[in-house]
Amino acid sequence: MAVVAAIAAVSPGVDAAERCDGPLCLSVETNAGAITIAAVNRGGHAPLTVAVTVTAPDAEVAGPGRGVLPPGGRADLARISWPGGGAGDWRYDYRWLHGAPSARPDPVALYVLPFDLPGAQVAQGCDGWMSHRGAAGQAVDFALPEGTPVLAARAGRVVGLRMDRSAGGLDRAQMGQDNRVLILHDDGTVALYGHLAQDSARVRVGQPVAAGEVLALSGDTGYSAAPHLHVEVYSPLPDGGRRTWPMAWDTAAGTVTCPRRGTTLRR
Secondary structure: OOOEEEEEEOOOOOOOOOEEEOOEEEEEEEEOOEEEEEEEEOOOOOOEEEEEEEEOOOOEEEOOOEEEEOOOOEEEEEEEEOHHHOOOOOEEEEEEEEOOOOOOOOOOOOEEOOEOOOEEEEEEOOOOOOOOOHHHOOOEEEEOOOOOEEEOOOOEEEEEEEOOOOOEEOOHHHOOOOEEEEEEOOOOOEEEEEEEOOOOOOOOOOOEEOOOOEEEEEEOOEEOOOOEEEEEEEEEOOOOOEEEOOOEEEEOOEEEEOOOOOOEEEO
């Protein structure tokens, strides 16, 4: 799933079973005392950008440490070996995202308002006061009552879903723990619709969607101060981070980019 980070610790010299995180599977293979960490994209609908960081005192670590995997693609990311054929303690962490770093937004793309209401207030705009900084700097939050139908702002294909979360609040442990839908656009960028209601998806992975089609219902899951919808469009960075892009909203008042907090956008 998008915006995912995880840490794994594996005993040296052990051929660990493959571990999968959504469409991404990582395997640890041993051969002649060396360890290879490989990644496979088992999804069929989007490229994945993955980055691995190895911590292995006294070891030699080779390999790119990162890669972009097309659907069905595989890549060796890191090789760990110890001088003299010995072994030692080691561990790795990884980050991954749907999409490819080369994706750039269509400069003429317009985004329909993603709610089935006459209008909604912007709870947090670009470079917002709470969490829209850095990687999320171009995201927009709309204040929506729980259960409001969330619409696709732009056509694309569903490449990710998470709908099993029920909790929300301002505990930092809730960061990134919201329910969400991810849509891959024709230009390769990915839209993330976040803080959705549990088990509310109206679409499935692999399904094409049109602008204005219902994706799910709004909620208050994950890191959230009040019910709202988080929308961002991003491209991955090679290190597994992301860059968000401005969205040009098609509103009753014309095209609005980067609306301010407190602004009401109307259909």
